[in-house]
Amino acid sequence: MAEIIYGFGTSHSPLLATKPEQWDLRAEADRQLPAHPYQGKTYSFDELVDLRKDENLAVQNKVEVRRERYDRCQNHLAFLSQEIERVAPDVLVIMGNDQREVFQTDHTPAFAVYHGDTVLNKALTQERLDAMRPGIAVSAWANVPEKEDVQYPGQPDLAYHIIKSVMADKFDVSASNQMPNGRFGENGIPHAFGFIYHRLMGDMKIRPVETVPIFVNTFFPPNQPSSERVLEFGKAVGKAIRSWDSDKKVAVAATGGFSHFVVDEEMDRRMFNAMVSGDEQSITSEPESNFQSGTSEIKNWIAAMGALDDTGLGFGVIDYIPCYRSEAGTGNAMMFGTWT
Numbered sequence: 001m002a003e004i005i006y007g008f009g010t011s012h013s014p015l016l017a018t019k020p021e022q023w024d025l026r027a028e029a030d031r032q033l034p035a036h037p038y039q040g041k042t043y044s045f046d047e048l049v050d051l052r053k054d055e056n057l058a059v060q061n062k063v064e065v066r067r068e069r070y071d072r073c074q075n076h077l078a079f080l081s082q083e084i085e086r087v088a089p090d091v092l093v094i095m096g097n098d099q100r101e102v103f104q105t106d107h108t109p110a111f112a113v114y115h116g117d118t119v120l121n122k123a124l125t126q127e128r129l130d131a132m133r134p135g136i137a138v139s140a141w142a143n144v145p146e147k148e149d150v151q152y153p154g155q156p157d158l159a160y161h162i163i164k165s166v167m168a169d170k171f172d173v174s175a176s177n178q179m180p181n182g183r184f185g186e187n188g189i190p191h192a193f194g195f196i197y198h199r200l201m202g203d204m205k206i207r208p209v210e211t212v213p214i215f216v217n218t219f220f221p222p223n224q225p226s227s228e229r230v231l232e233f234g235k236a237v238g239k240a241i242r243s244w245d246s247d248k249k250v251a252v253a254a255t256g257g258f259s260h261f262v263v264d265e266e267m268d269r270r271m272f273n274a275m276v277s278g279d280e281q282s283i284t285s286e287p288e289s290n291f292q293s294g295t296s297e298i299k300n301w302i303a304a305m306g307a308l309d310d311t312g313l314g315f316g317v318i319d320y321i322p323c324y325r326s327e328a329g330t331g332n333a334m335m336f337g338t339w340t
């Protein structure tokens with residue numbers, strides 16, 4: 001049977017691919033957004049500035065502080081790239097989400113397993129770049145190939161097995177062997193996954209790894225699965241991998257999170273401490289209203305936590321780095337961790 005040998009997780013924020021001096025581009029988008037979810041309520045940018053004035057976040061938004069945090073993040077990304085090389089899994093199962101890049105309102109699956117022979121990462125067109133919100137285009141280089149589309153190996157045999165196995169475990173997942181055409185008629189893999197393929201794995205030019213992208217609809221109402229359901233789903237996926245009739249070595253990855261676009265360090269600490277100690281109760285009792293917007297991507301980590309349960313691998317934090325880009329507390333708290 002296949003063996004799960006390793007797990008890792010990484011944030012995939014635009015701030016990881018934007019010079020600290022230019023983080024204000026994203027802060028501009030934050031100002032334009034009328035409602036920011038934060039601790040179960042929604043606030044305008046100005047309301048957040050007022051709400052969080054005692055935290056003195058302007059200090060953490062200074063460019064020297066941004067630079068120090070950005071550099072730390074780059075070191076951790078380099079470390080994770082090396083780790084993937086060192087561990088050399090045959091297959092990588094990636095827990096991630098779409099942000100209306102491929103799944104539109106005409107159909108948004110709660111859970112979807114991709115079982116294509118190959119995974120397509122499309123080079124960006126000018127049309128797509130022009131349609132991006134402020135501060136996204138400048139960071140797109142981290143997610144997609146520069147000039148030409150790239151194909152990565154899928155692992156349809158495992159993907160099929162996962163689909164059948166989780167169905168037997170009462171998870172009625174969507175199945176896809178080709179990404180649907182998104183807003184621009186494009187059907188490349190979304191950025192949450194692209195960041196791992198392109199930024200961390202260098203488009204697999206050195207060593208191809210077979211992959212199974214798994215989608216959790218963390219973001220979009222009304223069918224966001226609860227944290228409890230995501231954890232159970234992850235466990236069903238882990239069980240499926242371990243019952244796959246293959247001698248291949250499998251790693252599991254989580255992409256995204258932690259809190260953004262409003263950073264909530266307290267919630268993040270609750271979540272990653274619970275992952276370290278295996279405290280499922282703390283995770284499943286977190287109010288669903290706290291898993292909104294980008295912060296919802298913590299659920300990709302919860303899915304990975306479930307998949308890595310019962311493998312003897314334990315979660316450890318490499319680093320947690322809250323990166324602020326405004327005095328309103330907007331930004332992205334970066335998380336890097338491994339299951340070893």
Ligand SMILES: [Fe+2]
Nearest residue numbers: 099192256297
């Ligand atoms: Fe994302």
